[in-house]
Amino acid sequence: MRTETGQVFHLKDYTPTAFEVERIDLTFELHPTETKVAARSILKRRKGAAADAPLEFDGDELTLDALRIDSIDVPDSDYDVGPDKLTVRNLPASDPFEITIETTLSPETNTQLMGLYRSSGNYCTQCEAEGFRRITYFYDRPDVLTVYTVTIIAPKDVPILLSNGNSLGTGNYDAGRHFAAWYDPHPKPSYLFALVAGDLGVITDTFITMSGREVELRIYVEHGKEERATYAMDALKRSMKWDEDAYGREYDLDIFMVVAVSDFNMGAMENKGLNVFNDKYVLADPETATDQDYANIEAIIAHEYFHNWTGNRITCRDWFQLCLKEGLTVYRDHTFSQDQRSAPVKRIAEIKTLKAHQFPEDSGPLAHPVRPATYKEINNFYTATVYEKGSEVVGMIRTIIGPAKFREGMDLYFGRHDGQAVTIEDYIACFADVSGVALDQFMLWYNQAGTPLVSASTTYDAAAKTLSVSLEQTVQPTPGQANKSPMHIPLAFALIAPDGTVTTPSPDETGHEGGVLELTKRSQTFTFSGIEERPVLSLNRGFSAPVNLQIEQSAGDLAHIARHETDGVARWQAINASATDLLIKASKVARDGGDLPSADDLADILIAATQDDSLEPAFRAQVLQLPSEADIAREIGSNIDPDAIHTARRFAFDAIARKGEALFARLSEDLPDGAYSPAAEDAGKRALAAMALSYVSAAVDTPSRAKAAYDAADNMTMLAAALQILVHQFPDAEETKEALADFENRFGDNPLVMDKWMSIQAMAPGAATSERVIELMDSPHYNAGNPNRVRALIGAFSAGNPTGFNRADGQGYRLLAKVVTETDPKNPQLAARLLTAMRSWRSLESGRQEEARRALVAIQSTEKLSTDVSDIVERTLN
Structure with a gap:
């Protein structure tokens, strides 16, 4: 374990290594406590490096067994070694030269789950961000790309031996051991190295690429769990096809493998050709997995596959550029899921996740830019800011330059930088080059921390038939960044006339296509002419920019948007804003004393949307989800009393439940017909039924309905939903105790x-x-x-x-x-x-x-x- 050192790493200090690695050959002799690793590397001096530059390799808790250069033992006087670093001097004058390093590891006792470890008796690696240095001394940084050949030697009771790339063959090594060899022709950094060995079950399939090549697909799981991996395989094939259709990206090896392990620090890891997954995101069947589990599997399988191009073929120059692979790939998996399911419902889920996790990060002591300028421990920067806000930044580029130019820019990025380790500047330059749009100011989204606050107001002049929209932006100070410059903020909008007509005109002062207001100054006013009647402004449609929006709008305006907006996300935002306003007021009353405000108007809005059969069930389920207690706390901002917020939210929830009891009773029983399917339509119906069950249980104030639903459930989605209602609404009821005991007994x-x-x-x-x-x-x-x-x-x-x-x-x-x-x-x-x-x-x-x-x-x-x-x-x- 690396303990506190106090070392701080700075983006400005980046320098390339003194040596390039042309190839590395790794040989593993696996043993639970004494795995032997031999790493043979071919190196040459980087152009411009000093002739006497030493070789400096990273390590972490390593013990050096042997060190040779060109097959000759290195004298003790020519190197210094410790658990975390190897420095070699007096290197050969001629290039290239060979260095061989031997170490011994104990996978069994590696509880950090970084480097090489054992999980349920199987060997596994996790090398991102800095785990490879726990295997051997090496340049453990993303800008050193090289070709890997791997030989794995293991006892024959460890039948599955896997690594990156294509198989070079298998065979007997000696009387009790066998071997497998792998070769990855695509240069990669050490964090993408992977090894898996053990006794595993497997399901197989094939995929025919856009150029007609057949790719073998394998998903490895613990024996007996193979059937539970079939949805993951289906999701993988859909991901491969989608990436071809949406981005023209074809898979580039003969085989693609996924391995599910039970001990894993992350959700999954995109190692080239050999993805390692937390089994939570591979295994599913109707009896044990919820609809959300299926959706997560679909999204994470896609995410890791999409990394093949955005992260593997093109990787980060340094860890400060982490968002270059993660934010971009999150954007790609988000749009994939939107295409597979309901786009507005998926987008709403993304917004809720962003506000629940990234907005608090941005406003607290852990705030940092999407591309941080410093870090002490890189593992701590796998954050919502890098992933979720990083995705939003990519989406804003698409909004600013348009879908066609965005695709053209991505094509240029893939063509220009394939096989390279690059920076955010390299990425942004591709979009500037294809669109002609200056994106220098837009780079602030990568370099400034904090969530911008956009204040908006409108003025309608009936005589002149003009509407003025005034916008002002503020970016709050964050640790290390007191004075912020104005951001480039694209705000999608619509004007909704009194009769409900929705238009997206262009402001008078711009010649741009309508539908987006680009706020680039501290404050700006946009004017629209020819507006016959006062419209209602719907701003930040689709959540086009990750900002806090403060807009002068009445309850009537919000209701007008909720009734007439054609953008589902904007419609939900209006309803959610109405609910948030009420819950903030109620929370303050609950804290300070007094009569809680009426929830009747909010109940009317929610009930009207819920009983609108023209809206898809999944959307109606989202509408019924009141802002969470954490959402309300975030909006209040300071002097937060969680108990008061809970009281206020429960009061509103109960009031809505009583007013819509008959509707909720009907919807709680409106479940899909036939056998369980995780498809979006059926999942939406179950989501609405579960929300309705929660409300009707509150209305009747008895656990009987939830317990009946629990007893009748034939899938985990409804079973878990009913159990949650019992535990959260009726914690002391006998029905709750019975359900908890039954659940434990069954599973x-x-x-x-x-x-x-x-x-x-x-x-x-x-x-x-x-x-x-x-x-x-x-x-x-x-x-x-x-x-x-x-x-x-x-x-x-x-x-x-x-x-x-x-x-x-x-x-x-x-x-x-x-x-x-x-x-x-x-x-x-x-x-x-x-x-x-x-x-x-x-x-x-x-x-x-x-x-x-x-x-x-x-x-x-x-x-x-x-x-x-x-x-x-x-x-x-x-």
Whole structure:
């Protein structure tokens, strides 16, 4: 484990390596505690490097067994070696030369799950961001691309031996061992190296590419789980076809493999030709997976496959450019999912995720630009800002230059930079070159942290028949960035006439195509002529820019948008804004005292949309989801009392439930006919039925309906939905206790399903939940060494339960601090991720603030913190 060093890395300090690596040959002799690794590399001096430049390779907890140059042992006087670095001097004057490094590893005891480790008896690697240095001394950085040949030697009871690229063959190595050799012809950085070995089941298929090549597809899972991987295979084939159609990107190897493992720090990893997945995002069947699980599998399979071009064939010059592969690939998987399912519903889900995770990050102590200028621990920058905001930035480019030029720019990017490690500037230049649009100011989206606030107002002049739209932008100060420059903000818009007609005219002062207002100054006014009657402005349609929007609009204007907008996302935004306004007012009353405001008008809006059969069920389900308690807290911004927010939201929810009881009762039973299908249409019907069940259960104030739905459910989606209603609305009812016991009895041998059981309980609102979480930590279903189990219980509690976690006496904070400090020595990356739940502690009321501060100080005072955790706690406290 790398402990606190205090070293800070700066973008401005980037320098290339002194040597290039022409190829590397790796040989692994696998053993649970004594795996031997021989790395033979061919190097040459980079042009311009000093003749006496030493070779400096990275390492992490390594022990050097042998070091040879051109087959000759290197004298002790010519090198310095430690666990984290190897420096070699007096190198051969002629190029190229060969260096061989031998190390010994213990995969069995590698609890960090970085480098080479064992999961359920199988060998696996995870090398992003800096895991390869835990295998051998090497240039463990993304700008060193080379060709890999890998030989894996293992006992014959380890039958599956996999690595990147195409197979070179297999055979017997000696009496008790066999081998497999792999060759990847595409130069790649070390973070994309992968090895998997074990006894696994497999399903196979083929895909015919656009040029007519046949690609073999394999998905490896634990034996007995093969049938649960069929949806992942279907999603993979659809992803491959979509990338050909949407971007002209064809797969480039003879085989594509996915391996599902149960111990994994991330969702998945895009290693070239050999993707390694958390089994949560591969395994599914109707009895054990929800509709959301199916959608996640589809999206993440696509994401990792799309990395083949945006991340693998073209990679990052350095880790500061991480958004170049992640933000871009998230954008690609988002648009894929929008094409596969309902585009507006998927877009709404993306907006909700962005606001729930990235907006708080942007407004707190962990704020950083999409491309950070400094970092202490790169693992801590796999964030919502890099991924989700990075995706939004790509979408804004498309909005500014248009779909056709965006595709042309992507084609240029693929053609110009294939096989290279590049920067954000390289990427943006492609779009500027094809469109002729200056994007210098737009680069601020990559270099400035913080969520811009756009204030908007309209003035209608009936005599002149003109409408003026005034916009002003503010970007709040963030750590290290006090004075911000105005951003280039594209705001899609429409004008909705009194009769409901929707138009997208061009402002008088621009010759641009209508539909987008480009805000580039601190403040600007746009004027529209020939407007016969005062329209209502619908601004930031489709959420075209990731900004906070403050607009002077009446409740009547919002209702007009909600009734007539043809853009589904904008329609939802209007309804959501109405709900947010009411819930903020109610929360402040609940905190300060007084009569809570009526929810009748909001109920009317929601009920009207819900009973509109012309709207797809999935959209109506989204409409019924009131802003979450975290959403309300974010909008309030300071002096937050989570209990008051919960009271206000529950009051509004119950009022809507009572007013729409008959409608909700009918919709709760309107489920798809026939056998279960994860298809979007059926999933939408189930989503609406589940939301309606939640409301009607509140209206009748009895667990009977939810328990009946639980008993009748023939799929995990409705079973989990009914269980959540019972646990969250009727925690002490006998029906709830029966359902929890039944669920455990039926699925106790399936860890992924029991994750749902733990998460549902961990997110039950109320102060008492922290005690239940402590009890569940002693449950046989909880495993502190498995990231999925820890995230399902502790992560769900700390990040998804505002009232339970933010308990006034600080018990929730102390519990998290205990788990973080206990996890850190074994898995620093997991511990640091959990700790980010504390990022918004300063926005709480003073009593909770003090309890949170004490917990953070306790973590900081722990001896030998990892760099991962010390970095997060330091920034969170500052």
